[in-house]
Amino acid sequence: xxxxxxxxxxxxxxxxxxxxxxxxxxxxxxxxxxxxxxxxxxxxxxxxxxxxxxxxxxxxxxxxxxxxxxxxxxxxxxxxxxxxxxxxxxxxxxxxxxxxxxxxxxxxxxxxxxxxxxxxxxxxxxxxxxxxxxxxxxxxxxxxxx
Numbered sequence: 001x002x003x004x005x006x007x008x009x010x011x012x013x014x015x016x017x018x019x020x021x022x023x024x025x026x027x028x029x030x031x032x033x034x035x036x037x038x039x040x041x042x043x044x045x046x047x048x049x050x051x052x053x054x055x056x057x058x059x060x061x062x063x064x065x066x067x068x069x070x071x072x073x074x075x076x077x078x079x080x081x082x083x084x085x086x087x088x089x090x091x092x093x094x095x096x097x098x099x100x101x102x103x104x105x106x107x108x109x110x111x112x113x114x115x116x117x118x119x120x121x122x123x124x125x126x127x128x129x130x131x132x133x134x135x136x137x138x139x140x141x142x143x144x145x146x
Contacts, residue, residue, distance in 0.1 A: 005053075059077065
C-alpha cells in the first residue's frame with residue numbers, strides 16, 4: 001500500500017478534493033446525476049478524504065449526525081485505480097473512530113448492494129429490505145458502538 005494520509009474537516013476545507021472523488025466515482029463511473037449527488041447535508045457533515053503523498057485525493061466519505069446518539073456514514077467512495085488495497089477500510093475506520101470519540105451509540109449507512117460484504121466485514125449488520133436510491137440497489141446497515 002502506498003503512503004497515504006487522511007484529512008478530516010468541514011465542507012469548506014474539504015469540498016474540492018471530496019468533489020473530485022465523488023464526481024469521478026458517482027457521477028462519471030456510476031452515472032448518478034450531479035443534482036442527485038450534491039445536497040445540503042454536505043454543509044453540515046464531517047468529511048474524510050484520503051490523499052496520496054502527492055496530495056491527490058483517492059477516497060472520500062462523510063459523517064452525518066441525524067440524532068444525538070446516531071451517526072451516518074455516506075458518500076463513501078474510492079477512485080477506481082485505488083480500489084482493493086485497503087483505502088476504503090481506512091476511511092471507514094477513521095469515521096467510526098470519530099463516532100466513538102463523539103460518544104455515538106450507533107453508526108448507520110445505506111450501502112450499495114455491491115458493497116454490502118465490505119461493510120459486513122467491518123461489523124455492520126443489514127437491517128430491513130433492500131431499496132432503490134437513484135437507480136442503484138441499497139441496503140440499510142448498522143453498527144452498534146455500545
